[in-house]
Amino acid sequence: xxxxxxxxxxxxxxxxxxxxxxxxxxxxxxxxxxxxxxxxxxxxxxxxxxxxxxxxxxxxxxxxxxxxxxxxxxxxxxxxxxxxxxxxxxxxxxxxxxxxxxxxxxxxxxxxxxxxxxxxxxxxxxxxxxxxxxxxxxxxxxxxxxxxxxxxxxxxxxxxxxxxxxxxxxxxxxxxxxxxxxxxxxxxxxxxxxxxxxxxxxxxxxxxxxxxxxxxx
Ligand SMILES: C[S@@+](CC[C@H](N)C(=O)[O-])C[C@H]1O[C@@H](n2cnc3c(N)ncnc32)[C@H](O)[C@@H]1O
Numbered sequence: 766x767x768x769x770x771x772x773x774x775x776x777x778x779x780x781x782x783x784x785x786x787x788x789x790x791x792x793x794x795x796x797x798x799x800x801x802x803x804x805x806x807x808x809x810x811x812x813x814x815x816x817x818x819x820x821x822x823x824x825x826x827x828x829x830x831x832x833x834x835x836x837x838x839x840x841x842x843x844x845x846x847x848x849x850x851x852x853x854x855x856x857x858x859x860x861x862x863x864x865x866x867x868x869x870x871x872x873x874x875x876x877x878x879x880x881x882x883x884x885x886x887x888x889x890x891x892x893x894x895x896x897x898x899x900x901x902x903x904x905x906x907x908x909x910x911x912x913x914x915x916x917x918x919x920x921x922x923x924x925x926x927x928x929x930x931x932x933x934x935x936x937x938x939x940x941x942x943x944x945x946x947x948x949x950x951x952x953x954x955x956x957x958x959x960x961x962x963x964x965x966x967x968x969x970x971x972x973x974x975x976x977x978x979x980x981x982x
Contacts, residue, residue, distance in 0.1 A: 775807030784937025802882030
C-alpha cells in the first residue's frame with residue numbers, strides 16, 4: 766500500500782503545492798481543471814479547496830485507479846472528509862492517452878492541467894497531447910521535473926524546445942509551471958513525437974539494464 770493511501774496526503778511537498786496555488790492565484794483560470802494521476806486525491810483536494818464552492822470550476826481526473834487497492838473509493842473519501850462532494854468530480858478511469866482521444870472528440874477545453882501520472886517518457890509525451898485542449902493563457906504544470914525522473918524531463922524539454930508559445934513561469938522543487946501564451950498553429954504532439962518518445966524510452970530502458978548487468982560483474 767502506498768503511504769498516501771493511508772495518510773491521504775498530497776504526493777507533492779508543501780512548497781510544490783504552494784507553487785501550484787500561487788500560479789493559480791496569479792492567473793484567472795475559470796475553465797475546466799484536469800489532474801492526470803491523482804493517487805489518493807491529496808493534491809486534488811487542495812486544488813479544489815482553493816476555490817469557493819460557487820467559483821469552483823469543473824475538475825476532471827484521469828487515472829486508471831490501479832495505484833493501490835480501492836483507489837477510487839479512497840479518493841472519494843478523501844474529498845468527502847474535506848467537505849467536498851466527490852460527485853462533482855468528473856472521474857475518468859483510464860490511462861491518459863485513451864482519455865485524451867475521447868476528450869478531443871468531445872471538443873473539451875481546459876484552463877489548467879496538472880501532469881503527475883506515469884513518469885515514462887512516452888507516457889509523458891501522451892500527457893503532453895492534452896496541451897491541444899489547453900486554452901491560450903492557461904497553465905500546464907508538471908510534477909517530478911528533475912534529473913532523477915529523466916523520462917519527465919526529456920519529454921517536457923523536447924516539447925518546450927519545439928513550442929515557443931509555451932513559457933516556463935515558475936519552478937518550486939520538482940514542480941514546473943508553464944503558461945500557454947498563444948494558440949498553436951497545429952496539434953502540439955504528433956504521431957512522430959510519440960513514436961520518438963517510445964524509441965527513446967526503449968533505448969534508455971535497455972541502456973539501464975545493460976549498465977546494471979555490467980555493474981554486477
Ligand atoms: C505520483 S501518483 C500521483 C500523485 C498525485 N498527483 C498527488 O499529488 O498526490 C501517480 C498516479 O498516476 C496514475 N497513473 C499511472 N499511469 C497513468 C497513466 N498512463 N495515465 C493516467 N494516470 C496514470 C497512477 O494510478 C497514480 O495514481
